[in-house]
Amino acid sequence: MDHSGISVLFEGTNFTRLLGGLWVTVKIAGIALILGLILGIVLGVLRTFRNRLLRLILRLYLEFFRIVPTVVLLFLFYYILPKQLNFNLPADQIATLVFALWVGAEMSDIVRGALISVPKHQRESGLAIGLNRHQLYRYVLIPQAITLEIPATINLATRVIKTTSLLMLISVMDVINIGQQIIEANNHTHPTGVFWVYGLIFLFYFLIDYPLSWWAKRLEKRRLERTNG
Amino acid sequence: MTSWGIIQQSLPMFEKGFVLTLWLSFIGIIGSILVGLICSLLQYFKVPIFHQIATVYVEISRNTPLLIQLFFLYYAFPVIGIKFSAQLCGIIGLIFLGGSYMAEGFTGGFNGVSKGQLESGKAIGLSRWQLARYVIFPQGFSLSVPAMAANVIFLIKETSIFTVIAIPELTNTALDLIGMYYRSNEYLFVLVVAYAIILIPLSVILTLLEKRVRYGSFGN
Numbered sequence: 001m002d003h004s005g006i007s008v009l010f011e012g013t014n015f016t017r018l019l020g021g022l023w024v025t026v027k028i029a030g031i032a033l034i035l036g037l038i039l040g041i042v043l044g045v046l047r048t049f050r051n052r053l054l055r056l057i058l059r060l061y062l063e064f065f066r067i068v069p070t071v072v073l074l075f076l077f078y079y080i081l082p083k084q085l086n087f088n089l090p091a092d093q094i095a096t097l098v099f100a101l102w103v104g105a106e107m108s109d110i111v112r113g114a115l116i117s118v119p120k121h122q123r124e125s126g127l128a129i130g131l132n133r134h135q136l137y138r139y140v141l142i143p144q145a146i147t148l149e150i151p152a153t154i155n156l157a158t159r160v161i162k163t164t165s166l167l168m169l170i171s172v173m174d175v176i177n178i179g180q181q182i183i184e185a186n187n188h189t190h191p192t193g194v195f196w197v198y199g200l201i202f203l204f205y206f207l208i209d210y211p212l213s214w215w216a217k218r219l220e221k222r223r224l225e226r227t228n229g
Numbered sequence: 230m231t232s233w234g235i236i237q238q239s240l241p242m243f244e245k246g247f248v249l250t251l252w253l254s255f256i257g258i259i260g261s262i263l264v265g266l267i268c269s270l271l272q273y274f275k276v277p278i279f280h281q282i283a284t285v286y287v288e289i290s291r292n293t294p295l296l297i298q299l300f301f302l303y304y305a306f307p308v309i310g311i312k313f314s315a316q317l318c319g320i321i322g323l324i325f326l327g328g329s330y331m332a333e334g335f336t337g338g339f340n341g342v343s344k345g346q347l348e349s350g351k352a353i354g355l356s357r358w359q360l361a362r363y364v365i366f367p368q369g370f371s372l373s374v375p376a377m378a379a380n381v382i383f384l385i386k387e388t389s390i391f392t393v394i395a396i397p398e399l400t401n402t403a404l405d406l407i408g409m410y411y412r413s414n415e416y417l418f419v420l421v422v423a424y425a426i427i428l429i430p431l432s433v434i435l436t437l438l439e440k441r442v443r444y445g446s447f448g449n
Contacts (some may be wrong), residue, residue, distance in 0.1 A: 005308075030330035066382075067428045068421055069389035069402055078423070160291065165294035166390070176297070183304075195305040202297050210290035 005192030009200060011161035014182050018197075022204055025164045028092060028172070032099030033157055035077065036224045039100065040107020047112040065105035070163050073098050079168045100161060110152045114145035120163060151223070154216035158209045165205070175201055235415045239406055243419055245400035251255045251427065253316070253398060254385045257323030261384060262377070264324055264382020272332070273339050273360045274361075283332070291330035295390050303394045319391045323384060338373025339365055371442040378435035382428060389424075399423050 009015055047058050065073070077098050081087045089097070118141050126140040167174040178196045186193045232240075266284040270276075291299075302318040313321065342365050350364040392401035403420040407413045 012368075067425055067432075069386040069400070069424060071389040071392065072403075072417070072420055072424065075413075076417055079417060083413065148347070162292075162294040165296040169297075169393070176300075179405070192308045195308045198297060198301050200291055202301060203292045203299060206289065210288060212439045213292055 005190050005194075006196045008182065008186045008193035009196055011186070017178050017182065018175060018204075020201065021104055021173060021178035024092065024172065025167065025174045026161075026208070028096050028099065028167065028174075029157075029161045029164045032096050032103055033160055035096075035100035036160075037153070038071040038221075039104030041111050043104060043108035044111025044115065045142075047108055048115045055093020062105045062109055065102050070098075070102065071166055071169060073102065073169050074166060091170045092167075095164075095167050095170060095172055099163070103156065103160060106156055107153070110149050110156065111145065113152075114149040115141050117148060119143045147223070151216040151220040154212055158212045158216070159211055162205065175204060201215070232412075232415050235410070235412050236301040236419055239416060241420060242402050242406065243399065243423060246320055246397060246399040247405030247423055247427075249396070252386070252390065252425075253323065253396070254388050256320050257327055257388070258381055258384055260320070260324035261327025261331045264328030265333075265335055268328060268332035269335035269339065270360045272336055273365075287329040287332050290325055291333065295322060295326045295387050296393055298325055299390065299394050305339070313393045315391075316393055316398050319388070319396050323387065326387065327380065327384045330383065331377065334373045334380060335369070337376060338341050338371075339369035341372040374442045375439050378432075380434060381435065385427060385431070386424075387393060 009018075043061075045060055047055055049055070068076070074095065077094050078091065080087065081094065122140055122144065123136065126136045131139065164174065165176055168177040168180070171177065179201050183194045183197050241358040268287060271279045274280075299318060299322045302313065302322055303315065306312065346364055346368065347360065350360045354362065388398055389400040391398050392404060395401060397405070399420060403416045406416045410416075
């Protein structure tokens with residue numbers, strides 16, 4: 001029996017299974033992004049405070065997540081959390097946690113960068129009209145910083161989505177893992193199926209990430225045009 | 230056996246992985262810079278047809294994960310009769326990914342050269358080529374150094390994904406050892422230290438380099 005490879009995508013429930021896997025991928029990326037954004041904003045604000053010790057600790061946190069590759073981070077949490085801390089979580093929750101902590105670290109740097117690039121006179125004017133620190137951040141710095149940080153945040157989101165491809169390594173049933181199962185199950189009847197299944201997954205990722213990075217680029221361009229006149 | 234003994238015993242294997250990670254990263258980064266430079270030049274000069282090809286390549290490469298790119302090269306290409314060794318797939322994949330990141334960095338640098346500079350160049354009668362050679366490239370290149378530095382670190386970290394096609398680099402070495410001896414704490418510790426040994430000095434050097442080239446950007 002020799003079928004053309006592409007039909008493997010539509011046989012039985014294969015296509016819906018792949019979409020189901022994609023949903024797992026998107027869900028983990030989405031939850032991690034939301035948690036990571038909140039964490040990152042808090043940490044980013046803290047990093048603009050004067051306290052040296054606090055700044056040092058947060059800096060070390062950021063550098064750790066910057067230096068260790070994400071694959072390694074996933075395995076660190078996957079092996080060490082349950083064994084050392086007796087903290088048993090299913091693989092998809094471990095992945096969400098790792099991604100959230102990673103996004104938090106990267107986001108803290110984006111937020112800090114945006115906060116310190118709000119012009120100094122804004123901060124001083126705020127203090128001059130008698131705002132306290134909380135009001136200064138709430139009404140002056142954060143609203144202005146947000147417009148500066150949106151493109152970088154969207155780019156971070158595209159990176160997170162791309163990085164979810166690593167989920168299969170800790171056996172989360174994501175789109176790639178399901179793709180592999182379909183390829184293996186149909187290897188005899190559809191020897192060229194591998195081409196189409198990976199091709200489709202390739203396309204899935206592209207269709208999610210391309211609009212996002214296009215949007216980020218457009219916002220960035222507009223901002224540059226505004227500042228350069 | 231004590232943890233220390235376990236670590237000591239595994240060091241020769243990690244050493245091999247370490248060298249391979251460095252070697253693959255090195256080739257991948259050099260290749261990425263070349264591909265990136267070519268693509269950004271094609272885009273900057275709007276060379277007909279080639280600049281559209283470069284743009285399509287950059288968008289595809291930037292918006293898909295390395296892991297899928299590698300699977301495609303390693304598992305799907307043999308179906309249509311194109312077969313490479315795992316290591317060659319790794320290098321091709323890394324250059325395919327890195328080329329677009331580098332291209333974006335260079336393009337950002339070239340576009341970052343201030344309008345005043347371009348206009349001054351035109352005003353003193355430079356030809357288009359002279360303008361590029363003496364005004365845009367020197368300044369644009371130094372403007373793109375921070376992006377290039379970030380990409381170098383990024384690409385070295387990405388080599389950890391090579392483990393999925395069983396290239397025996399650092400991460401693969403650690404995962405193999407864990408699979409055989411179940412000592413995850415020790416091997417993961419060595420793995421993190423190994424990446425730190427590569428990346429911490431490198432990021433310090435690159436930060437210093439950034440500070441140096443900042444003098445090269447005119448008028449700031």
